[in-house]
Amino acid sequence: MAMRKTLPPLGDLEHELLTLLWKHGAMTAAAVRNALHRDLKDATIHTVLRRLEEKRYVNHTVDKGTFIYTAKETQERAAAKAVKGIVDKFCGGSLERMLLGLVEASVIEPKQLDALVSKVTRSLKAR
16 A cells, blocks of 8 residues: 655644644644643644644644644554655665664664564454
């Protein structure tokens, strides 16, 4: 299955708001503001949500004049697209080069890769 175009990178506040949408599901801007652990103005929340929509991470519906925001992709799917962007940019699109780089940089151990291969194999057989 081909993965659609990679998504643009997120700023810290964009990521924080998107994480809230992943955690809580559909939310109004006011609900997002209330769920934050810091005090931001309504205009800031609206601007960041609009940017997330422009970047294709979020969409909205309107209910009685109120915007309801939802994440367009699951957290895992968005992460996969971000990784694809890194693989394309730094490894010429080669997932193998990226995985070898992760092993060489001691980010992931060969045993972890073996366990992952086993999980993926089992998952594919279960289909």
